[in-house]
Amino acid sequence: MVIRIFSFIFCCIFALSSFTFPIKISYDNKNKIKLLDTVETRNCFVSHVMIKGKIYLLKQKKDPKKQLAVVRDALSAYIAECLGVAHQIDIVPSKYAFPGKQHRELPATLHTIAPGETVRMQRNSKYSALRLRQFWAGVKDFNEKGLTRAIITHMTWHHQLPLIIALDLLIGNSDRHCGNLCYDPVTDTFCAIDMDDTFNKDLCLIAWKKLKIMMQDEHLIFTPEELAALKTMKDVLQFLIRKHKPKNIIVKLYAYAKKAGFVKGSEIYTESVAKKLRLYEETIIATNASARKLIALLDTITAQNREIKSGDVSHVRV
Secondary structure (H helix, E strand, C coil): CHHHHHHHHHHHHHHCCCCCCCCCCCCCCHHHEEEEEEEECCCEEEEEEEECCEEEEEEEECCHHHCCHHHHHHHHHHHHHHHCCECCEEEECCCCCCCCCCCCCCCEEEEECCCCEEHHHCCCCCCCCCCCCCCCCCCCCHHHCCCCHHHHHHHHHCCCHHHHHHHHHHHCCCCCCCCCEEEECCCCEEEECCCCCCCCCCHHHHHHHHHHHHHCCCCCEECHHHHHHHHHHHHHHHHHHHHCCHHHHHHHHHHHHHHHCCCCCCCCCCHHHHHHHHHHHHHHHHHHHHHHHHHHHHHHHHCCHHHHHCCCCCCEEC
């Protein structure tokens, strides 16, 4: 099983190796960094810079109260790196002058450029109707929250989508809309971007609850393709929690926070920041426990794949 998981993930990484390389920036060579352009959005300043012939994206949040987003974004990309389905991110520290950085006293993030365009921009693409967002807040109906039957169906559309859903479950990303998911039709690959609303919710627990409810519905039937996608999602989630143990993620969390400048004595380190970091720490631990419960439940559900492979049924009821 482990060998099969590693082989599958290795293939995905190899396919995306053209853009999932580590960012190596020497902050002492500022003269070699060329600012190409800057655009102001509602929430951020976004710039393109060229470093040693390669173009990167620099992003800086405008709201001083939302600066911890750089830590969450970098930590999410760090965890995603082993799957090859996301861009890579480095943190530009606070109080460091960097071309395109509008507020020197605040941190920013430097991103590799995702190939293709966002799914939202590709209106004629077969993926334009893709819906992977695991809603968390603002949803009255619990059936529409977290992992839904529609998301399970949409995971069957491409072999990388179960990987992205597994990633979002572990990092608590409830904002995987078509504006933060890129698709490159040339290489037929997806790239997850903008993962800064993370580590503040336990999506694995919600997914476990949702699947338990689905199991009680005698009319609900999963297709062979959906069962296969769920199994891939389970295998990847299991791979992730083995590779990224809670204590190691937490160490990385505080390492990124320190690099950004969130340390005692700095102007941007407040009691609110300290409280949020503790919340992220608690959520990382809770999510790991919930992920294990979810994996056990998925083992029960996807075991029915044996019936499908035997040719006895064309579909299976949960």
